Structures are given as structure tokens and as C-alpha cells.
Amino acid sequence: xxxxxxxxxxxxxxxxxxxxxxxxxxxxxxxxxxxxxxxxxxxxxxxxxxxxxxxxxxxxxxxxxxxxxxxxxxxxxxxxxxxxxxxxxxxxxxxxxxxxxxxxxxxxxxxxxxxxxxxxxxxxxxxxxxxxxxxxxxxxxxxxxxxxxxxxxxxxxxxxxxxxxxxxxxxxxxxxxxxxxxxxxxxxxxxxxxxxxxxxxxxxxxxxxxxxxxxxxxxxxxxxxxxxxxxxxxxxxxxxxxxxxxx
Amino acid sequence: xxxxxxxxxxxxxxxxxxxxxxxxxxxxxxxxxxxxxxxxxxxxxxxxxxxxxxxxxxxxxxxxxxxxxxxxxxxxxxxxxxxxxxxxxxxxxxxxxxxxxxxxxxxxxxxxxxxxxxxxxxxxxxxxxxxxxxxxxxxxxxxxxxxxxxxxxxxxxxxxxxxxxxxxxxxxxxxxxxxxxxxxxxxxxxxxxxxxxxxxxxxxxxxxxxxxxxxxxxxxxxxxxxxxxxxxxxxxxxxxxxxxxxx
Numbered sequence: 001x002x003x004x005x006x007x008x009x010x011x012x013x014x015x016x017x018x019x020x021x022x023x024x025x026x027x028x029x030x031x032x033x034x035x036x037x038x039x040x041x042x043x044x045x046x047x048x049x050x051x052x053x054x055x056x057x058x059x060x061x062x063x064x065x066x067x068x069x070x071x072x073x074x075x076x077x078x079x080x081x082x083x084x085x086x087x088x089x090x091x092x093x094x095x096x097x098x099x100x101x102x103x104x105x106x107x108x109x110x111x112x113x114x115x116x117x118x119x120x121x122x123x124x125x126x127x128x129x130x131x132x133x134x135x136x137x138x139x140x141x142x143x144x145x146x147x148x149x150x151x152x153x154x155x156x157x158x159x160x161x162x163x164x165x166x167x168x169x170x171x172x173x174x175x176x177x178x179x180x181x182x183x184x185x186x187x188x189x190x191x192x193x194x195x196x197x198x199x200x201x202x203x204x205x206x207x208x209x210x211x212x213x214x215x216x217x218x219x220x221x222x223x224x225x226x227x228x229x230x231x232x233x234x235x236x237x238x239x240x241x242x243x244x245x246x247x
Numbered sequence: 248x249x250x251x252x253x254x255x256x257x258x259x260x261x262x263x264x265x266x267x268x269x270x271x272x273x274x275x276x277x278x279x280x281x282x283x284x285x286x287x288x289x290x291x292x293x294x295x296x297x298x299x300x301x302x303x304x305x306x307x308x309x310x311x312x313x314x315x316x317x318x319x320x321x322x323x324x325x326x327x328x329x330x331x332x333x334x335x336x337x338x339x340x341x342x343x344x345x346x347x348x349x350x351x352x353x354x355x356x357x358x359x360x361x362x363x364x365x366x367x368x369x370x371x372x373x374x375x376x377x378x379x380x381x382x383x384x385x386x387x388x389x390x391x392x393x394x395x396x397x398x399x400x401x402x403x404x405x406x407x408x409x410x411x412x413x414x415x416x417x418x419x420x421x422x423x424x425x426x427x428x429x430x431x432x433x434x435x436x437x438x439x440x441x442x443x444x445x446x447x448x449x450x451x452x453x454x455x456x457x458x459x460x461x462x463x464x465x466x467x468x469x470x471x472x473x474x475x476x477x478x479x480x481x482x483x484x485x486x487x488x489x490x491x492x493x494x
Contacts, residue, residue, distance in 0.1 A: 012259070013257075013402065155428050155431070157430055160427075180401070180403055180457045181402050183455070184404055184431065184432075187437075187438035188430075188431045188434040188435055190434075190438055191437055191438060208430070
């Protein structure tokens, strides 16, 4: 089979041209893709992802009743209704609502994938659902890309571990040509998974990562446990790149 | 201890400012750092690393008796005496000679480290010697960086595996704070090392990498076995960034 599975550790390591026509999964485990998945699972009508704070505010002004959410430097933006913690997107808050969302890293990764054939959002909370969605893809697009968001243009281990987990799972059945970053990610995940079998929960591994350390420093440690709750959700958010809405 | 050990998968993932004052090991396993180590072990008087072909030719014109070596696209440059295969740098060819060397990726990585306190070249052929040199460093510089050259601005697994091997070795004694890329590299190496204990030689792993595949396509497969010959050499090349000579 000629299907390819590529991993990129950062958006800067690929180009819009390379992603065009492919099935792309954007990964920002701590926390954008985890939080968006939770918001939709909690009944949000849709989520719009915006690159800048101004863009988010302008869109909100045209959509009465919408909620503004997101972060800069990990903390809620002034005047916004919600930050970037999954816990804030509870059913009683977001059910039936449109959420307008902006985060630094996750959003930038999505924008690089603007010409993708299909753009999905992945995190440990919807791991198996993402794998199931991708298993149907090779026959359609022939090319899958797992795109890690990173933090401030630095590689973050939590995103690479998730990319590795998906690579490991999809490659069990064989048939993929993978790039070097995919091989590295899968090996990194295999070591982490061995630790998991040794009963250390994934949250402990995520605490050690750059993203985990940032959250601990911000007093947001509970978000790590939520992000490490593998397969808590069954929905795979899909981004419509025509208007950057996520359903 | 407050020593840091950072890995960068590509020169583009760090900056000259971040490397300033640190002990930096540039890694281009296939093949620049392997070949330079072999050239010096074979008795070359010194190696000058040049960024461009023109720069190399100009320097050669001022150094009668010197040898021009290097590659573009993996093959010997027109009019050059030598390519980028370790086998070409045999004692009978290079002993006592000055070599003027230019390769695409290794040289670019070295130039980013122009303000390093100390700049070393590492590859599997001098693995233990590099580790021994670095064990003395924390007390001096307090900061070690393992800088992978990659290929054409893409991450290559062979460089990451070597960075991981060094990280794994140095961290056994504890005392280093490491970045996420170092943790990923060390885990990737641990999986490869497990395969090695299962009797698959390192050359088999390197054959699968992007760099390995390039060499196979160019008919240069024998260079992979040479690059995989762990601890064949005991010398650690050191770059003088004042004039880009390597001793």
C-alpha cells in the first residue's frame, strides 16, 4: 500500500503546500484540542477558532449570545467569558451556545492546514475515536498528517507522545510509509506506554512535559489529569476551513 | 545540580543566542560529523568547514597542498578532490594534509553555534569519547546542547538517535534538567537500543532512516555500516569558531 503517515513536531516543520489535500490531525494536548473536544461533547453548538484576540472579539460582536474563550500565556484573556480549561466548558455553560475560541499554538497549527482535505482535532481524550476515523482515511486521501502544535515554536513532549500513540496504533495493521518524525514519536510513545503498564498513570508523564510544567506553574494542575483521561470522549472535532468553525 | 542538557532536532529549532556560552555538540551522523572524525583520526592536520562551495574554493586557493572535500545532494562537488564518504579520508590520502570541507546540513548547524563556549562534533563512531568529554562539562559551562543537523531542514532519525544515546548515557548519573526534545530522543534511543540487544545491528536501524535511505539511493550503502560502527574512534573533533578549523 502506498499510504503515507507523517508526523510533524511543529507547524514550522511543514508547509501549507505539503498539507494540501491530506487528512490532517492537529494536536494540542495541553490544552486547545482537549478543551475544544470537551466543549463539543458538553453540547456547544459549534466552536469558531480565531487566530487573534481582535478577530475573536469582532466575530463575537456579530454573533449575539456567543461565548468568548481562550488564552494568552495560559491565562484567560481580559473580557473573555472563558479561559482554556476543559472544566470551564461544562454542559450548563456551553450547551447550545456558539463558542469563539483563540489560543496561541493550537490555532496557528490549524491555520497551516487550511488546504487540508480534512482537518480533525486530536487529544488523548478522544484517542480511539481519532484512530477509528483515520483507519477509514487511507483509501480516501492516501495521506495522513499528525501535526503537533507545540508551545511558542518549541517541541512539546505531550503532543509528540499523542502523535506516537496514534502512529503506533495505525501501524500495527501495517501498510503505511512513515517519516522519521513518526518513527521517533512512536518509539517515544512505546517507552511511555511501557511505563503506563507499570501502573504510572499518563498524567504523571504529562506533568513532566514542558506543557505540564507550564500548567503547574499557573496553578492549573487539574487540567493535566483531564487531558490524560484517555478515551473519555468519543467525538472527533472536525474543522471547516472555509469559515474555521469546528463541529 | 542546575546543569541543563538540551537537544534540538534541527538548527532552526534554536538560535545563536540560545547556544551562546554553552557546550554544543553538532551531530550529522550521515555523514559530515562521521567523516570529519574519520579524517582527523586518519591523520589530517586540520579540517576547515565552509558554508558554501565558493568559500571552500577561495580558501583552497590560499592553502597550497590542501584537499577540497564535501558534497551537495550527497555527491562529490565538481572539481573537488574528495566527497563525503569516510572511506575517502584514508591515511594515505589525508595524513598531514589540510582538508577544506563543505556539506549542506552539518556546516549550517555548526554556524548557528558560532558563539558556543565550546563546539564539538559527535557521531556514533566517537560516542563514548563524546560522553567522556561532556561529563567534565557541567562543572564548567553548566549547559550542554546536542544539536542535530537534520537534512534539508527536516528532522532525521539517525541524528536524534545519537542525541538520545548521549542523553541516556549522561542522565544515568542524574543531575541534569533536560528539555522535551531530550526526553523524546532518549526514549527513541531506548527502543532502538532494545533492538540492538536483540542482535539487530545499529546499521539496520540507520538503513531505515531518511539519511540511510538517501545513501542507499545514491549507491553509498557501505557508508551506513561505517557510521554505525560505535566507538570505532576515540577522538572528539573540536571546532575553533574564530576560523572554523576543526582539530
